[in-house]
Amino acid sequence: MGLLIDGEWSTQWYDTKSNGGKFKRSAAAFRNWVTKDGSAGPSGEGGFEAESGRYHLYVSLACPWAHRTLIFRKLKDLTDHIDVTVVDAKMPDEHGWTIPEGADPVNNAQTMWQVYVAAKSDYTGRVTVPVLWDKKRNTIVSNESAEIIRMFNSAFNEITGNNDDYYPEALHNEIDEVNERVYHTVNNGVYKSGFATTQEAYDEAVTELFDSLEWLEDKLGKQKYLAGDQITEADWRLFTTLVRFDPVYHGHFKCNIKRIADYPNITRLVHELIEVPEVKDTINMDHIKTHYYWSHTSINPHRIVPKGPEINF
Numbered sequence: 256m257g258l259l260i261d262g263e264w265s266t267q268w269y270d271t272k273s274n275g276g277k278f279k280r281s282a283a284a285f286r287n288w289v290t291k292d293g294s295a296g297p298s299g300e301g302g303f304e305a306e307s308g309r310y311h312l313y314v315s316l317a318c319p320w321a322h323r324t325l326i327f328r329k330l331k332d333l334t335d336h337i338d339v340t341v342v343d344a345k346m347p348d349e350h351g352w353t354i355p356e357g358a359d360p361v362n363n364a365q366t367m368w369q370v371y372v373a374a375k376s377d378y379t380g381r382v383t384v385p386v387l388w389d390k391k392r393n394t395i396v397s398n399e400s401a402e403i404i405r406m407f408n409s410a411f412n413e414i415t416g417n418n419d420d421y422y423p424e425a426l427h428n429e430i431d432e433v434n435e436r437v438y439h440t441v442n443n444g445v446y447k448s449g450f451a452t453t454q455e456a457y458d459e460a461v462t463e464l465f466d467s468l469e470w471l472e473d474k475l476g477k478q479k480y481l482a483g484d485q486i487t488e489a490d491w492r493l494f495t496t497l498v499r500f501d502p503v504y505h506g507h508f509k510c511n512i513k514r515i516a517d518y519p520n521i522t523r524l525v526h527e528l529i530e531v532p533e534v535k536d537t538i539n540m541d542h543i544k545t546h547y548y549w550s551h552t553s554i555n556p557h558r559i560v561p562k563g564p565e566i567n568f
C-alpha cells in the first residue's frame with residue numbers, strides 16, 4: 256500500500272492512528288465530467304465532450320468501485336466507444352497497482368501511479384482505480400466511480416442510441432437515500448471493518464454493516480429492487496460489494512456475523528442481477544480473491560489465498 260507525495264511514490268499503510276483506529280477513505284481528486292456537449296458537470300471544469308474513442312478506462316477486476324464502471328460500460332453499450340486497461344490482481348507495496356506489459360496502449364505506463372503523474376506531475380494523494388482518462392487532453396477526467404457511472408448512464412446516449420436510465424428523475428430521492436446508507440455502512444463499511452486497527456473501531460463498523468444488511472433484507476422482502484420495481488444505479492452499487500462478500504469480506508475483513516447466502520432476499524437480488532446479459536463476464540473471482548488476500552499484508556501477512564468458499568453464481 257502506498258501513495259504519491261509531490262509526484263513521488265511513497266510506501267505506507269493507511270493512517271488509522273490519528274483516527275482512533277478507524278479507516279477513513281479520502282475523497283477522489285479528479286472530479287470533472289464528460290457531458291454530451293462538453294459543458295461543465297456538477298463539479299470540475301468543462302471541455303470533456305462525449306466522443307467515441309476519446310476516453311480510456313483503467314480498472315482492477317478486483318475492485319468493487321471499478322467494477323461498477325465496467326458494468327455500466329456493458330449495460331450502456333459503451334464497449335466499442337471506451338476501451339479498457341485491466342491492472343494486475345496483485346498490488347505490491349513497492350509501487351501499488353501494476354499494469355501488465357502491453358496493457359496500456361494510451362500512456363504505456365507500468366504502474367497506475369505513472370498515469371496519475373502523467374495527468375498531474377506533482378500529484379499528492381492515493382492512487383486508486385477506476386480512472387477515466389481523456390486521450391485528447393491527456394489528463395484524468397475522473398477517479399470517482401459514483402460519478403463515472405452517472406456519466407456513462409447518460410452522456411453518451413446519442414452516440415450509442417442506448418437510452419436506458421439507471422438514475423431516472425422520478426426515483427432520485429429513493430436512489431439517493433439508499434446510496435447514502437449503503438455507501439457509508441456497506442460499500443465502505445466492509446473496508447471500515449477490515450482496515451480497523453482497534454476493537455472499538457471494528458465493532459462499530461461491523462455492527463453498522465449488519466444493521467444495514469438486515470435493513471436491506473427487509474426492504475427486498477417488500478419490493479423487487481432497492482428503489483422500487485426497476486433496476487437502478489442503487490442496485491448496481493450494492494451488487495459489486497455483495498459478490499465479494501462471502502468469498503472475501505466475510506473472512507479477510509472479518510465481516511462474519513452472517514454470510515450473504517444467509518439472507519434469502521438479498522441473495523435473490525444478487526442472482527437476478529448476475530443474469531442481466533453480460534454482467535457475469537465482468538466478475539473475475541480469481542482477481543477478487545487474489546487481490547485482497549495477497550495485497551493486504553498487514554491483515555494477511557503470509558499472503559495465503561483460501562480455496563473456498565464454493566459459490567454458485
Ligand SMILES: N[C@@H](CCC(=O)N[C@@H](CS)C(=O)NCC(=O)O)C(=O)O
Binds near residue numbers: 317318319400
Ligand atoms: N472513491 C473512489 C474509491 C476507489 C478506491 O478506493 N479504489 C481502491 C481499490 S478497491 C484503490 O484503488 N485503492 C488503492 C489505495 O487506496 O491506495 C471511487 O469510488 O472511485
